[in-house]
Amino acid sequence: MSSRILLSCRESYQVLSDYLDGELGAVDRLWLRGHLMMCGKCRTYFEQFRRVHQLAGRPQPEDLPADFEEVMAEVLRRWKDHDSQFLKKPADPWDEER
Amino acid sequence: MSAHPADLETARRIAAGDEEAAAGFFRELSGEMFGYARKMLGDPSAAEDALQEAMLGALRSIGRYDGRVSLRSWAFGVLRHKITDAHRKRGRDFVFSSDDPEAERFQADGHWNKDVTFQPWDENAELMEIVRRCMEDLPHNQREALVLRALEGLSTREAAGLLELSEDNLRQVLHRARASVRRCADQKAGDAA
Numbered sequence A: 001m002s003s004r005i006l007l008s009c010r011e012s013y014q015v016l017s018d019y020l021d022g023e024l025g026a027v028d029r030l031w032l033r034g035h036l037m038m039c040g041k042c043r044t045y046f047e048q049f050r051r052v053h054q055l056a057g058r059p060q061p062e063d064l065p066a067d068f069e070e071v072m073a074e075v076l077r078r079w080k081d082h083d084s085q086f087l088k089k090p091a092d093p094w095d096e097e098r
Numbered sequence B: 001m002s003a004h005p006a007d008l009e010t011a012r013r014i015a016a017g018d019e020e021a022a023a024g025f026f027r028e029l030s031g032e033m034f035g036y037a038r039k040m041l042g043d044p045s046a047a048e049d050a051l052q053e054a055m056l057g058a059l060r061s062i063g064r065y066d067g068r069v070s071l072r073s074w075a076f077g078v079l080r081h082k083i084t085d086a087h088r089k090r091g092r093d094f095v096f097s098s099d100d101p102e103a104e105r106f107q108a109d110g111h112w113n114k115d116v117t118f119q120p121w122d123e124n125a126e127l128m129e130i131v132r133r134c135m136e137d138l139p140h141n142q143r144e145a146l147v148l149r150a151l152e153g154l155s156t157r158e159a160a161g162l163l164e165l166s167e168d169n170l171r172q173v174l175h176r177a178r179a180s181v182r183r184c185a186d187q188k189a190g191d192a193a
């Protein structure tokens, strides 16, 4: 791709994620910016893609259990119970309780 | 030699029954683990169950942690398996997809099709909420990749390891997931305007 002077819209589209994740090389970044300067469709597309990149999967305030302390106490209690029964015999994390 | 000596030390303390270390481990990771479970399962109470099971599984088996990946990645690996179990128990199908949502919208020469247009989104659109709803429609693997990648400080390499994908593969999944969400959001943001 770097050997070409101009990127097509498709090529620009294909590198957007890498660009926003900081995984695009310096030369390719320049080609992309050049295309975006010249192409209105890709510029609007990029702006929307950038917003999605920013927001998708981002942690939210409601991402905490309401009764956090209780959940923790319960887990620690069950862990201790188990521990005293099966000390020094670690379970397989994938297989336990199957 | 372990790449994560501090994590290995924490794991050793927990394996030896150190309650303070176990509580610290729980506090540090449970927020983002719950958020991940909630985004993957939808329902907060199912997410809480998955978090509990994963934390318990992780604490019980922490003696096997070998420090090759961070303790955080390792714990997410345990959670990921619990979420898969929870999906199966609820009879959910796993939808996987690797289609490029925009593949058909380009001409042979690489330009956008003539009838494809993009309008800037309304500044006032509830974009966070729109994106959240659009993510619910994503195939399982794409949603998982997006949520994991959004965790602060988790590198592409770590995320790829967790998802059992090559880095190239993960980058492709992420790109298509974002492109799908953009397209869905474009419709919803357009409807709202």
Ligand SMILES: [Zn+2]
Pocket (backbone or CB within 6 Å): A008, A009, A010, A012, A035, A039, A040, A041, A042, A043
């Ligand atoms: Zn273009």
